[in-house]
Amino acid sequence: MAVSFGNLDELIALINNIYGFNLGGYSRSSLKRRVSRILTVYHIDFTVLKDNLVNSPGFFNKFLAEVTVTVTEMFRDPAYYKALREEITPYLATFPHIKVWSAGCATGEEVYSLAILLNKKGLYNRAFIYGTDINTEVIERAKQGIVDLKKMKIYSDNYLQTASGDSLSEYYTAKYDAAVFHHELRKNILFSTHNLVSDGVFNEFQLITCRNVLIYFDTGLQRQVVDLLYASLALFGFLCLGAKETLAPDKVKDKFRIISKTHNIYQKIA
Known part of the structure; x- marks a missing residue:
């Protein structure tokens, strides 16, 4: 219509x-x-x-x-997660405490992916991950830590492509037609509602992922949200955007260093 x-x-x-x-x-x-x-x-x-x-x-x-729009999956774009593991986790390992924000997390698949990545590198016990979304319904689903078992085949294939060396099945228990993530993987995760447009800074983070969110905003709102993400980052923290998103040239020149142009990963330098 x-x-x-x-x-x-x-x-x-x-x-x-x-x-x-x-x-x-x-x-x-x-x-x-x-x-x-x-x-x-x-x-x-x-x-x-x-x-x-x-x-x-x-x-x-x-x-x-x-x-x-709440389209998401675990380890979506495996090459990006491989880059995170190889290029970013060594930096994160230098921080005594690691705070991570997955902005626009939908039903939480990215949050659980990040938890697994940090666990694999031995960093999860000193990390805390915040997953936020504007939609209360998807946040409630994310909190449950339950995924349709049929989807886990795709997610497992994605994970395999990250060259992690282990199996995704190590992190969940299959119950009937659902996969339930282990408590140990969920203990350092908090899901809550947050509006990137109207809400402010609520913590200081070493890693922020805001992937495939900015593409739905006009130029003015993109600048506003990027300013919020910048203000939420600790010095030398990392910002990860989606494949079709990028920072304005002045932001990169003055406030960020490009870590990976291919995967839109940036480090706050000022």
Whole structure:
């Protein structure tokens, strides 16, 4: 079902007024595609969509889940995780305590991937990983530490490609059709909601991953979020972005050193 840019402006104003949530900085083309999909999935028109948002508060979480996109998998882009292990963990090992933030973590697959990577390098016991997302529903799923067993075949293949030398099955127990991550892997993880657009700095981190999030924002909002990530990094800490994302040239020149251009890994130097 067609959605006009005028419809989007109306929708953005409505959501901001009712929920205090500002979609104004989201890429208009991406937002248009996502809203059109919502209308198709729920078999509704734009008027009914607005009515649901006004009169059915629970619908907003469903709307948000569609708009903010929660596609994720464990060890997605294995070469990136291999680069993390080989190029970044030696630096992390020099810190007495390692705080990690996975921003926009969705259902937590990246967080558990990072936990396994740190465990493999003997760093997990002095690390703490924060996984945050704007959507409360996906955060609740992440907290459970349970993954569909069918997905673990793909995740295991990804992990194998990182050349880790062990099996992903060492980190979970299979129960019926689900994989449950071991308590030892989950003990240093905290999942919570956080809005990259409106919430502020809440800790100082040695490693921040914010992958495939900025691509859904316009240029102004990208700068705002990068400033937040910069302020949240400890000096000489690392920032990891997605394959299609990059830092503005002035940021790289003045505040970051490029660790891996291929995998968009940067180190804060000022």
